[in-house]
Every structure is written in C-alpha cells, then in structure tokens.
Amino acid sequence: MKKSILSLYLIVVSLNYSCAQKAENKVKTDTKSKISAELFVDELQIPWGIAFLPDGSMLITEKAGKIIHFKNGKKVEISNPPSVYLRGQGGLLDIALHPDYKNNGWLYFTYASEEGEEKGGHTAIMRAKFKNNALTNKELLYKATPNTTQGQHFGSRIAFDNDGYLYFSIGERGNRDENPQDITRDGGKIYRLNDDGSIPSDNPFVNKKGAKTAIYSYGHRNPQGLIKHPKTGEIWDHEHGPQGGDEINIVKKGANYGWPLVTFGINYSGTSITDKTEMEGMEQPIHYWVPSIAPSGMAFITSDKYGDMKGDLLVGSLKFQYLEHLIIDGTKVIDRIKLLPEIGRIRDVKEGPDGYIYVAVEGKGIYKLVVN
Numbered sequence: 001m002k003k004s005i006l007s008l009y010l011i012v013v014s015l016n017y018s019c020a021q022k023a024e025n026k027v028k029t030d031t032k033s034k035i036s037a038e039l040f041v042d043e044l045q046i047p048w049g050i051a052f053l054p055d056g057s058m059l060i061t062e063k064a065g066k067i068i069h070f071k072n073g074k075k076v077e078i079s080n081p082p083s084v085y086l087r088g089q090g091g092l093l094d095i096a097l098h099p100d101y102k103n104n105g106w107l108y109f110t111y112a113s114e115e116g117e118e119k120g121g122h123t124a125i126m127r128a129k130f131k132n133n134a135l136t137n138k139e140l141l142y143k144a145t146p147n148t149t150q151g152q153h154f155g156s157r158i159a160f161d162n163d164g165y166l167y168f169s170i171g172e173r174g175n176r177d178e179n180p181q182d183i184t185r186d187g188g189k190i191y192r193l194n195d196d197g198s199i200p201s202d203n204p205f206v207n208k209k210g211a212k213t214a215i216y217s218y219g220h221r222n223p224q225g226l227i228k229h230p231k232t233g234e235i236w237d238h239e240h241g242p243q244g245g246d247e248i249n250i251v252k253k254g255a256n257y258g259w260p261l262v263t264f265g266i267n268y269s270g271t272s273i274t275d276k277t278e279m280e281g282m283e284q285p286i287h288y289w290v291p292s293i294a295p296s297g298m299a300f301i302t303s304d305k306y307g308d309m310k311g312d313l314l315v316g317s318l319k320f321q322y323l324e325h326l327i328i329d330g331t332k333v334i335d336r337i338k339l340l341p342e343i344g345r346i347r348d349v350k351e352g353p354d355g356y357i358y359v360a361v362e363g364k365g366i367y368k369l370v371v372n
Helices: 002-023
Strands: 027-029 035-042 047-052 058-062 067-071 074-077 092-097 106-113 122-131 134-143 158-160 166-170 189-193 215-218 223-228 235-239 246-250 287-289 295-300 313-317 323-329 332-339 346-351 357-361 365-371
Touching: 047 346, 047 357, 047 365, 058 092, 092 158, 106 134, 106 166, 122 166, 134 189, 158 223, 166 223, 166 235, 235 295, 295 357, 313 346, 313 357
Parallel strands: 027 332, 047 092, 223 295, 295 346
Antiparallel strands: 035 365, 047 058, 058 067, 067 074, 092 106, 106 122, 122 134, 158 166, 166 189, 189 215, 223 235, 235 246, 246 287, 295 313, 313 323, 323 332, 346 357, 357 365
C-alpha cells in the first residue's frame, strides 16, 4: 500500500513538472541575426568575471585565484590577489569597477574566503586598487559567516545602482532549510552596502534585532547574475533553481523571494520540494526556466551593434552551453532565442566600452560577438 501511494505521488510530481515545462515558453535556435563569436582572449580555465578598465583593457578573474590583465593582446597575471577558498563552486568569483573608478581607482571582488574560526569558507567581498600590475590598499568589506565545508552555492555577483550603492549576492551554501528565510543568518541573500563597506541607514533590517543589517532581500537560492537595468536603474538578478525553476527577479527592498517555500523546480531525485509556486508576501519571478539552463552571467544590450536586439537581455547557460537571447517587453520575457549553440559553459557576459558583447567560456577564453 505504501509503495502504491509513493508511486502515485511521484507520478503527480512528474505530471506537475511536465506541465510546468509545457507552460513555459520554449527556446528557439537563432536563424536570422548571423551572430558569430571570435576568440578574443585564449587559454583560460574558468574565467568567472570580466571588467573593463577605462583604457579598454580587460580584467579577468580565474576561479582558481588568478586575476589576469589583458591589454594589447597580452595577458599579465596581477600579483597580490585575495586568498581564496578553492572548493566546489567556490574560488575567486566576480569583479567590478566602482562607477567613479576614473577618480577613485576602486576595484571590487567577491570570492570564497577561509577567514574565520570555523573550517571551510564563505563568500566575502573586498575592494582594492590596481597599480603596477598588483593589487594594493586591499580592504575586506564583508565576510559571511559561519564557514562551512560545503562546496556549493557561494553566489556571487556585484552591481552598483544609480545612487552608488553596492549590491552583491551570496548563495544559501547548500543549507536551504535555514539560511534563505532567516535574516539573522548569511546566505541566500542579496546585500547592499555603501561603497566603503558601511551599512546604509535605510537598509530594510537595520532596526531589526539580530538581523544581518547588510541584507537587502532574502529567500534566494544561488544568484549568479546581478545587473542594473540601463533605463529604470533597477537591480535585476537571476539565480539557479534546483531541477527546474531558474529565475529572473527584480530586487526589491526587504522582499522575500521564497526559496525554498515556493519554487517552480523539484529535487534532483525527482521528488517535490513544495507544492507551492506562489505564496502571499513572497515575490514572483518575472521569468523562470523549466528545464533549468543553469544561468551564469547576464547583460543588457545597450549599444547599436546588434540592430533590433538593443534593449534585450543575454544570459549564459552552463548546463546547455549556449548564450540565451531574451527578448524583453518591459519586465516580461516574450521570446527566447538560442545563440552560439555548443560554444561551451558560459560563465560571464559583459558589454564592453566598444559596444560589443563579450562572453567568458570555461576551458576556452573570452569571445567577442560580431555580426557577419
């Protein structure tokens, strides 16, 4: 009898999952844009983040802990990088320039750090200056606690808003039942700081006893995309779901994004996490993927280099190894188009100062997107 009930339950879960797949719009293969990729920086292992300096040269983080300066066709390794906890998905992660970098010279990094009393590591954010191919003036701005030897869900991306506030993401570190919904704990959150690491006085939980006051939103799983909308100034994130249920969200002050109480995904074993895809008081994604594409890196197209693609969104897929073009109408995804099929595991997507899109591909390097 118990086996029959279990079998029936798994059938229902499977049907729900299949219905979610049918309900979600399907990705199409590009047949019109004639976009191709030219290898721009070669021989990189896991290029996790890209940032462009004012002179047009490029800084690249390698997950293993290296920072590469690419200029005039040459790669130079920068000395004195942050010390990283290299385990599973953890290592040296994102990189971003301060909006006023030309005047203040601040670079920002997220990485997995061992600093702390416990074994293992957790996500941290640092700022530093770049001089004579070395990092100087290093300042640790935030270090999540407690450390854990779990190897998954470190996040982490960086974005600045129009007011100069610094946002960064930290995944729930594999502890889904405690971290995402508890504002007294790190993990499963998007944080907001002043650019010097201090806490903004209007952060949503500054007057909440015991809360991590850097938290801006919570209930996230593993956000690996975080960007500013070029017109509205809103911060958009995307995050990994479990099996199904990757999401795009607009980050709102104090908002709860539901993980793991609501999700469009299921456990990797095929069993249900929850039967709820929405709940009062929790934000709904503006888009979700079923099946999961394992998104990493995200960029709006703001230049005229790609014709009528201007204003649309690009997201890299780790799982299916292509670049996804999301056609956007306001805050709604109205179509999905597959670009660069089988190029490899795309880790980051950035629009350069020249208006071209650059994508970081694991085991290969940085590609520049051109229209033939």
